[in-house]
Amino acid sequence: MAQDIAFYKDWFAQYVAGYAQEDIETQRYLDLKRDHTLRVFENASLIAETLPLPEQTLKIALLGALFHDVGRFEQFSLYHTYSDRDSVNHGYLGSRILRSENVLAEEKKEIRQSVRAVVALHNRLVLPRAIPQHIREATNIVRDSDKLDIFPILVANFIHDGSKNDVVTMGLQDCPSAYSPNALSNVLNGESVRYAEMQYVNDFKLLLSSWVFNLEFSTSMQILYKRGYMESLLDTLPDLPEMKKVKHAVRNEMQRVLAGYLSEEE
Numbered sequence: 001m002a003q004d005i006a007f008y009k010d011w012f013a014q015y016v017a018g019y020a021q022e023d024i025e026t027q028r029y030l031d032l033k034r035d036h037t038l039r040v041f042e043n044a045s046l047i048a049e050t051l052p053l054p055e056q057t058l059k060i061a062l063l064g065a066l067f068h069d070v071g072r073f074e075q076f077s078l079y080h081t082y083s084d085r086d087s088v089n090h091g092y093l094g095s096r097i098l099r100s101e102n103v104l105a106e107e108k109k110e111i112r113q114s115v116r117a118v119v120a121l122h123n124r125l126v127l128p129r130a131i132p133q134h135i136r137e138a139t140n141i142v143r144d145s146d147k148l149d150i151f152p153i154l155v156a157n158f159i160h161d162g163s164k165n166d167v168v169t170m171g172l173q174d175c176p177s178a179y180s181p182n183a184l185s186n187v188l189n190g191e192s193v194r195y196a197e198m199q200y201v202n203d204f205k206l207l208l209s210s211w212v213f214n215l216e217f218s219t220s221m222q223i224l225y226k227r228g229y230m231e232s233l234l235d236t237l238p239d240l241p242e243m244k245k246v247k248h249a250v251r252n253e254m255q256r257v258l259a260g261y262l263s264e265e266e
């Protein structure tokens with residue numbers, strides 16, 4: 001018999017508890033991923049409830065959100081890092097763990113396989129073209145939810161410059177007004193900035209600004225807007241004429257997507 005979400009939330013809590021560490025610092029790293037997961041799950045619930053989803057796709061999306069980072073705990077325990085480049089792809093690892101732990105044993109094969117696919121795909125730079133529509137939709141819900149959670153964490157790092165952290169700023173050069181012309185033109189053309197192209201911290205800010213062009217659901221944009229995340233990012237951009245253009249392009253895109261929502265609010 002299929003289980004409800006509460007059953008899987010309990011399973012997740014127990015699974016994470018199995019990795020408990022005596023060392024407080026190490027435990028803190030694990031707590032970060034547990035708390036992140038629960039917030040991503042909440043974001044996914046908010047997005048999913050506004051979409052006309054078949055019940056099965058809804059379940060796949062919510063389980064995908066709950067398990068998207070289930071591989072992080074084993075990754076950290078084996079390699080002491082969350083860097084996939086320096087260890088393993090945590091999406092694939094998570095998908096394998098769901099199978100080896102037999103977590104979804106009581107679900108239909110279709111659900112089991114789809115949830116594992118969502119977990120395996122959630123961290124892909126670009127989703128493969130040939131995936132079934134319900135897997136694409138569920139994965140996109142998880143990806144938007146993930147972005148919404150990481151966004152304020154990254155922005156906070158730009159604001160509290162006392163606590164610079166290489167993990168978060170990826171070793172980029174922090175020159176107050178330096179940026180890469182390519183990153184700028186990407187945002188101004190409504191395109192994504194690529195991670196590999198970043199050279200300065202300002203490029204990272206431009207990359208995050210460009211997320212406004214690749215959120216999949218208007219509910220995600222509403223959340224981004226309501227929580228004030230994008231405005232606090234735009235506030236950290238250097239005071240240069242070209243950055244005013246960036247703010248303009250980003251706000252325009254938000255307004256375009258939120259047109260219906262904003263007029264309803266008034």
Ligand SMILES: [Fe+2]
Nearest residue numbers: 068069122123
């Ligand atoms: Fe992840």
